Amino acid sequence: MNRRSLLSSAAAVAGAAVAAPLLTACGSSSASSKGGTSTKTGLQAALPSYVANNSLKADIPSVNGAAGSSTDPGFLSYPATQTRTVSGVPGKGGSYTAVTPLWGTVPNPGNSFYQAMNKALGVTLTMKPADGVNYATIVPTMTAAKKLPDWIQLPTWWNPNFNVGELVGTQLADLTPYLSGDNIKQYPNLAAIPTGAWADGAWEDKIYGIPSFSSGFALAGTTFFRQDVLGAKGITADQVTSADDLFNLGKELTNAKGGVWAFDDVWTYLFPYFGVPNKFTVTDGKLVHKYDTPQILEALDWHYKLAKSGSMHPDALAGNNNDGKTRFYAGKTLIAGDGMGSWSLTDAQAGVAANKNYRRGAFGVFAADGKSTPGVFLGTNTAEVSYFNAKLKKDQIEELLAVANYLAAPFGSAEYTMVNYGVEGTHYTMVNGVPTATDDGKKYVQQQTYPFLATCRAVISNPGADQVTKDYAAWQAAASQHVYKPVFLNMNITVPQRFATADAAQAVEDTIKDCYHGIKKVSDVQAAISAWKSSGGTQLVQWYSDNVMAKYGTGQ
Amino acid sequence: MAATVATKPGKGRRKTAEDGTRPVSAKLSWRIRLRRDKSLILMTLPAVVLLLVFNYAPLFGLVTAFQYYDPLVGVWHSSWAGLDQFRMLFQDPLFWGALRNTLFLSLVQLVLFFPIPVVLALLLNTVMNERLRNFVQSVVYLPHFFSWVLTVTIFQQMLGGAGVLNQFLRQHNVGTWDFMTNPHTFALLITSQAVWKEAGWGIIVFLAALAAIDNNLYEASAVDGAGRWRRMWHITLPGLRGVIVLMLVLRLGNALTVGFEQFLIQRNAVGHSAADVLDTFSFYYGIATNNYSYGAAAGLFKSVISLLLILGANKLAHAFGEDGLYRK
Numbered sequence: 001m002n003r004r005s006l007l008s009s010a011a012a013v014a015g016a017a018v019a020a021p022l023l024t025a026c027g028s029s030s031a032s033s034k035g036g037t038s039t040k041t042g043l044q045a046a047l048p049s050y051v052a053n054n055s056l057k058a059d060i061p062s063v064n065g066a067a068g069s070s071t072d073p074g075f076l077s078y079p080a081t082q083t084r085t086v087s088g089v090p091g092k093g094g095s096y097t098a099v100t101p102l103w104g105t106v107p108n109p110g111n112s113f114y115q116a117m118n119k120a121l122g123v124t125l126t127m128k129p130a131d132g133v134n135y136a137t138i139v140p141t142m143t144a145a146k147k148l149p150d151w152i153q154l155p156t157w158w159n160p161n162f163n164v165g166e167l168v169g170t171q172l173a174d175l176t177p178y179l180s181g182d183n184i185k186q187y188p189n190l191a192a193i194p195t196g197a198w199a200d201g202a203w204e205d206k207i208y209g210i211p212s213f214s215s216g217f218a219l220a221g222t223t224f225f226r227q228d229v230l231g232a233k234g235i236t237a238d239q240v241t242s243a244d245d246l247f248n249l250g251k252e253l254t255n256a257k258g259g260v261w262a263f264d265d266v267w268t269y270l271f272p273y274f275g276v277p278n279k280f281t282v283t284d285g286k287l288v289h290k291y292d293t294p295q296i297l298e299a300l301d302w303h304y305k306l307a308k309s310g311s312m313h314p315d316a317l318a319g320n321n322n323d324g325k326t327r328f329y330a331g332k333t334l335i336a337g338d339g340m341g342s343w344s345l346t347d348a349q350a351g352v353a354a355n356k357n358y359r360r361g362a363f364g365v366f367a368a369d370g371k372s373t374p375g376v377f378l379g380t381n382t383a384e385v386s387y388f389n390a391k392l393k394k395d396q397i398e399e400l401l402a403v404a405n406y407l408a409a410p411f412g413s414a415e416y417t418m419v420n421y422g423v424e425g426t427h428y429t430m431v432n433g434v435p436t437a438t439d440d441g442k443k444y445v446q447q448q449t450y451p452f453l454a455t456c457r458a459v460i461s462n463p464g465a466d467q468v469t470k471d472y473a474a475w476q477a478a479a480s481q482h483v484y485k486p487v488f489l490n491m492n493i494t495v496p497q498r499f500a501t502a503d504a505a506q507a508v509e510d511t512i513k514d515c516y517h518g519i520k521k522v523s524d525v526q527a528a529i530s531a532w533k534s535s536g537g538t539q540l541v542q543w544y545s546d547n548v549m550a551k552y553g554t555g556q
Numbered sequence: 557m558a559a560t561v562a563t564k565p566g567k568g569r570r571k572t573a574e575d576g577t578r579p580v581s582a583k584l585s586w587r588i589r590l591r592r593d594k595s596l597i598l599m600t601l602p603a604v605v606l607l608l609v610f611n612y613a614p615l616f617g618l619v620t621a622f623q624y625y626d627p628l629v630g631v632w633h634s635s636w637a638g639l640d641q642f643r644m645l646f647q648d649p650l651f652w653g654a655l656r657n658t659l660f661l662s663l664v665q666l667v668l669f670f671p672i673p674v675v676l677a678l679l680l681n682t683v684m685n686e687r688l689r690n691f692v693q694s695v696v697y698l699p700h701f702f703s704w705v706l707t708v709t710i711f712q713q714m715l716g717g718a719g720v721l722n723q724f725l726r727q728h729n730v731g732t733w734d735f736m737t738n739p740h741t742f743a744l745l746i747t748s749q750a751v752w753k754e755a756g757w758g759i760i761v762f763l764a765a766l767a768a769i770d771n772n773l774y775e776a777s778a779v780d781g782a783g784r785w786r787r788m789w790h791i792t793l794p795g796l797r798g799v800i801v802l803m804l805v806l807r808l809g810n811a812l813t814v815g816f817e818q819f820l821i822q823r824n825a826v827g828h829s830a831a832d833v834l835d836t837f838s839f840y841y842g843i844a845t846n847n848y849s850y851g852a853a854a855g856l857f858k859s860v861i862s863l864l865l866i867l868g869a870n871k872l873a874h875a876f877g878e879d880g881l882y883r884k
Contacts, residue, residue: 137843144627161846166628257726259718314717318737319824332718497626504845507650507828514827519739531649 037493037552042205046176048184053192053456055083056412060460060473062216065480069378070216074460074473075411078435082414085189090402091122092395098151099142100386100452102129105443113422113444120418121403125151127449136161143167151400153212153386153452156200160503164387165494168203173388176206178401187405189415194457196381199490209385210404212451215458217480218379221269221339227361227471229334237363242370243273243302246335246363250311253334261313264324264336267303267516274299274368278377278486280544282554287487287545289537291508291529300515300522302368307518317517329354343472345462346446359467362475365482376479377486386453404454411459419450434463491555493548495540502536621852634849641853651854653829654837661833662811664743669750670807673758674800678792680759681766693763696756704817707753711745712736736822739830746818761799769795801878809866812858834858 038046060074106129107113118124128149130138136158142148143162148171154162164172177183179198184191193214201209223246225237230253240246250262272278275295281288290296307317313333315323325342327333329351343360351358367374386404388397409415417435421428427441437446460476462468495503511528514520529537590597616631621641623634645651676696683689699707713719715735722732735745773791782790816835823831832840834854842851866881873880 140627140846144630163626163628163846166626170628259723261718314719314722314737315712317825318712318716319822320712321824497624501841501845501847501850506840506845510828510840513824514829517737517824517827519737519827520829535648 037491037548038199038202038205039552043199043202046180046202046205046207047195047198048179048193048207049182049191050193050195051185051188051191053188053410055085055410058459060469063477063480065217065477066483067378067485069480069483071473071476071480072215072217072458072460073411074469076466076469078433078461078463079412080430080433082412082417084414085409086406086415089120089122090399090406092399093122093124094396094399095124095126096150096396096400097126097128098153098449098453099128099130099139099149100153100449101132101135101155102447102449103132104447106131107444107447107449111444112440113427116423116426117418117450120415121406123399123403125403129447129449143171146171148172148389150389150392150396151386151453152389153384154209156380156383156385159492160495160500165203165492168206168208168387169390171390172208173390173392173397174206175208175210175388175397175401178397179207187401187408189405189408189410189456190401190454192410192456193408194381196490200380200382200492201385201387203492203494209387210408210454211382212384212386212453212455213458214382214455216381217476217483218381218383219340219376219479219483220379220383221337221342222362222475222479223266223270223335223337224328224342224360224362225335226328226331227359228355228357229331230361231359237361240363241366243368244370247302247306247309247311250306250309250335254311256310259332260334261311261316261332262334263306263312264316264327264333265312265321265516266306266335266337267299267512269337270303271296271299272376273366273374274302275372275375280487280541282487282549287541287549289541291505291532291537292541297522297526299368300512300525303516304518304522307516312518319513319517325350329358331355343468343475345465345468348462348465348468359471361471364475365479374482375484376482378483378489380490384452407450407454408456410456411461416456419455421445436464485556487554487556488544488548489555491548491552493544496543499536499540499543502532502540505532505537508532618852618856620849621856623849625849625852627848637849641849642857645850645853645857648841650832650841651837654832654834657830658812658814658833661743661746661814665747665750665814666807666811668744668747669755670804672751672755674762674796676755677759677762677766678788680763681792693756693759696759698756699753700757702753704753704815704821707749708818708821711749737825739826742822742826742830745822745826746815749818750815761803762796765796765799766792798878801873801876802880805866805869805873805880808869809862811865812862 056075056079058073059076062073063071065071109126109128114127135155139152139154139158139162142152154164159165168174179187179190190210193211194216196216197211197214198207201207201211230236233253235249240249253262254260276293276299277288277290279290281290281293306312313327315327316333324333324336324338325347328336328338331354343362347360348358351360365374365376388400392400406415407419409419421435421437422441422445424430424435426438427445428435428437430436460469460473508525508528511520511525515522515525584592619631620634622637622639623631624637624640625631625634680689680692683692702710715721715733717732717734717736719736725732735741738745769791774787777787777791812834814833814835816833816839819831819833819836820839823836825831828840835858838851838854838858842848842854870880870882
């Protein structure tokens with residue numbers, strides 16, 4: 001073989017190596033464009049068994065609510081002696097990279113907490129938290145370059161942005177062989193994660209994702225108020241039983257001259273009280289999109305009037321959401337919609353820093369008209385699912401699953417304490433039986449990274465702010481009686497690319513936002529909805545009806 | 557743009573062209589010219605490389621405008637759409653709304669913004685005290701270095717519904733003035749923000765051109781009895797004409813680029829139908845909804861029209877006997 005032919009054959013080999021992934025990529029695109037979801041029986045076969053872990057008795061036990069929901073257990077004390085649930089170190093010395101979203105300050109790489117965790121886990125797990133605000137645009141650059149890290153968190157509300165339906169199997173590893181049925185029992189902490197949450201990481205009858213913060217009572221958020229301020233005026237949550245009550249309360253509380261307006265944005269978590277479905281509802285056996293319901297128009301009408309009533313803060317009307325919490329803490333707004341995550345220790349600390357009497361409260365679930373049965377749809381059992389890279393080998397996946405099992409250790413265990421509070425003396429100290437973060441703890445541990453890879457079932461625990469735990473647990477118990485399962489709950493549906501625009505319905509959502517800010521009228525939203533219907537909306541609903549509801553049911 | 561401006565000391569350069577420097581250099585072989593200009597070439601090289609990497613190389617991405625681009629399978633394997641994206645684009649009322657907004661805002665800015673730096677430069681030029689002039693200049697420059705977020709925040713704090721002005725009006729039982737969230741006066745809001753932020757920066761070019769005007773001309777005309785206004789009309793403005801026309805050509809060429817962040821930040825305040833311009837349209841209905849090809853099609857449309865505009869404006873400049881962007 002002369003030099004030239006050697007070179008050319010080498011080039012041919014290189015060419016084949018390049019061509020091979022391209023060919024598989026080509027195949028995958030045709031496979032995924034069909035769209036679809038899991039079948040009932042197929043999913044049942046794949047889902048892991050559930051083995052409850054009741055090692056620690058909750059101070060406020062879980063309550064069973066409507067639609068099979070169960071509230072999160074509340075803990076008022078932290079166990080002094082923490083039991084171990086994992087013997088030895090789970091890892092075998094492998095090296096991995098993990099990317100998680102972080103809504104906060106990125107801790108220094110290689111800090112003392114990361115080092116301690118690596119030692120405890122027995123692996124070199126390089127944590128690379130990325131800015132949560134821009135996460136939806138960061139991840140697609142990684143997937144387009146096919147350079148996902150070994151372990152990545154993909155929040156479910158961004159599934160369409162990440163195109164997870166297309167990533168599973170091609171770039172994300174299939175975990176079904178390791179976790180389905182009784183296979184999960186070798187990872188007891190993972191087995192204690194409720195089944196519904198595993199469905200949120202399942203795609204077309206296979207298990208791909210590991211859920212974090214799974215809850216039997218998942219609501220996206222609700223309408224909060226300043227309990228301390230309203231309480232001082234003798235106003236309690238149960239006095240508000242209709243949208244009219246809320247409207248009138250707003251007029252009463254607003255003092256524009258004094259710089260106080262009753263309302264911040266409330267639409268996002270209040271519209272369900274008007275009977276508006278999550279996305280779809282089934283009427284007479286027919287699938288109906290929420291845009292096609294009269295209820296959404298009623299809800300918009302009320303919110304439009306609210307925006308025009310003068311009881312909404314002008315900055316909220318100007319779309320400045322970033323300072324919403326600051327306005328609430330400062331008492332410039334008194335009623336605000338927010339995610340459930342804001343009922344927490346950090347919120348209490350931030351609020352008390354602004355006003356020492358600060359206390360958060362929330363209105364109960366009510367029907368807008370004050371007559372109908374109050375109802376609000378449940379959210380998916382988890383909104384945070386982490387995935388493994390498809391390039392990982394079998395023993396690597398098993399090593400990382402063992403790590404996930406460590407991270408998912410139950411509340412109050414030694415592993416849970418390590419993941420959430422770090423090393424005693426370095427990252428936290430016990431003050432009156434409460435783990436209290438040191439400065440290093442605040443910098444490295446409180447900026448959550450590992451919990452976005454795997455956690456145990458959600459609990460309500462706010463060491464040092466028991467009032468928050470009691471308030472939140474009581475609200476959950478009351479609200480859980482009024483929930484219902486929305487159509488397609490916990491079903492991961494891959495919508496074909498050609499419907500991406502109609503599914504996002506950006507133009508309608510924009511007009512809705514303008515409407516509850518008082519810029520556009522309800523009739524403008526109606527016009528946007530009919531434009532949406534004629535430019536793909538009707539076909540989209542038909543696709544959901546034919547390809548999802550007819551084949552797989554409504555998941556209710 | 558800065559490079560073009562720097563080599564334009566009014567009409568002086570035309571003379572050198574007329575007295576024949578150019579034809580001579582054209583006769584020299586490229587090798588000799590290369591040796592002669594090597595330091596100049598070396599100096600522009602980094603800029604050219606930047607231009608190639610960040611402006612020319614991404615041009616290949618335009619191909620996605622003719623595809624149903626899926627980032628997961630890449631450009632090579634996405635299916636072809638032909639002109640479908642453009643067909644959808646031209647049927648999309650939101651696109652026409654964004655185009656209409658862009659053109660309207662551009663026009664408003666041309667009329668209300670463009671003359672301000674010229675006037676400011678003329679005013680500043682009449683200030684004789686150098687210290688005072690430098691001080692005023694620094695003060696009007698400063699906002700240029702603020703980000704749009706900061707600028708909009710300052711406006712919101714001052715003129716917003718809960719801002720200083722309205723809170724004052726409210727406390728004195730006078731009706732409030734809704735300027736920050738009124739879609740009907742949005743063009744004025746945008747322009748006043750732009751004037752506040754950029755007008756000071758815009759005067760640099762005109763000040764440089766003013767400095768290039770021969771002082772002897774003023775003295776001679778003063779001796780001849782010309783007053784302040786006549787001197788301005790017959791000496792200052794003709795001296796600025798070349799630069800004004802150049803800036804106008806550039807402005808027209810950028811007529812479809814009215815800004816991005818300024819609109820992104822205030823979109824929620826005035827609503828999408830008032831605030832969407834072509835660039836935010838590409839972002840919201842292209843990138844944000846994973847519909848990259850649609851965004852690329854809107855971007856390509858904008859680029860083509862911009863190119864035509866800049867060529868047209870340049871022709872117009874030539875018709876008026878000015879240099880424009882380049883000489884014929």
